[in-house]
Amino acid sequence: MIKITTYTLEIIKFKVFITLLLIMIMGSCFVPVVAGDKIGPEITVSKAGGDECVLPADEIRRLHPGLLKHDRNSTMREGIRTLSDGGHLKGSLKACINCHAIKEDGKYINTSNPNHFCTSCHVYAGVSFDCFQCHRDTPEK
Ligand code: HEC
Ligand code: HEC
Numbered sequence: 554m555i556k557i558t559t560y561t562l563e564i565i566k567f568k569v570f571i572t573l574l575l576i577m578i579m580g581s582c583f584v585p586v587v588a589g590d591k592i593g594p595e596i597t598v599s600k601a602g603g604d605e606c607v608l609p610a611d612e613i614r615r616l617h618p619g620l621l622k623h624d625r626n627s628t629m630r631e632g633i634r635t636l637s638d639g640g641h642l643k644g645s646l647k648a649c650i651n652c653h654a655i656k657e658d659g660k661y662i663n664t665s666n667p668n669h670f671c672t673s674c675h676v677y678a679g680v681s682f683d684c685f686q687c688h689r690d691t692p693e694k
């Protein structure tokens with residue numbers, strides 16, 4: 554027969570207390586991630602340009618910096634401005650801007666507006682660059 558003394562009872566109570574405390578501490582680590590919370594930037598893709606990017610979404614997200622720089626070099630150093638069929642280069646900055654342009658109050662917004670497609674993600678990711686000192690951040694017309 555197990556003899557339960559007041560002493561063992563106290564130990565059991567203490568263990569239960571510590572276990573509950575640990576569960577509460579661990580639980581609190583997950584509190585910020587409740588359903589409905591947004592993680593990541595809020596990006597708006599305009600439907601005006603079509604349904605498809607030049608690459609699948611997960612690839613263009615990762616690869617666009619290199620793609621843009623590659624095609625800039627093709628244009629600037631080798632004079633290549635279009636594909637052999639006359640279409641835009643995949644990494645054409647002009648084409649990104651034409652497709653991803655967003656209008657507010659009937660006017661195209663530029664990169665100083667936090668809702669600009671490129672800006673909306675770059676602000677979140679802490680990316681800044683000088684491309685738009687020379688290049689348009691709105692479509693040509
Ligand atoms: C000092 C001005 C200047 C800056 C800064 C600049 N560019 Fe350009 N870029 C040009 C000029 C000029 C052309 C040639 C346009 C042409 O002849 O078609 C060009 C062409 C390009 C092209 C090929 C044309 C197209 O859009 O299809 C790409 C791509 C490009 N630049 C990307 C970039 C990127 C990315 C950055 C920033 C990392 C950048 N550029 C910064 C001046 C600049
Ligand atoms: C023909 C129109 C078109 C062109 C050109 C285009 N895009 Fe896209 N882009 C889209 C569409 C539509 C989507 C949404 C596709 C999807 O979610 O599968 C998209 C998605 C993206 C995304 C992913 C957004 C997200 O939700 O994370 C990035 C980043 C992006 N484009 C950057 C670029 C860059 C940079 C260029 C130029 C090199 C470019 N796009 C050229 C139409 C275009």
Ligand code: HEC
Nearest residue numbers: 596614617618621649650653670671674675678680681682
């Ligand atoms: C979904 C998020 C997202 C969107 C949308 C997006 N970018 Fe980016 N961009 C990034 C991230 C993240 C980096 C940094 C990547 C790195 O450093 O490897 C980056 C880097 C770049 C760079 C290189 C900067 C440098 O100095 O190396 C260029 C150029 C660029 N983006 C252009 C664009 C253009 C143009 C658009 C809009 C047509 C755009 N991006 C839209 C996330 C985004």
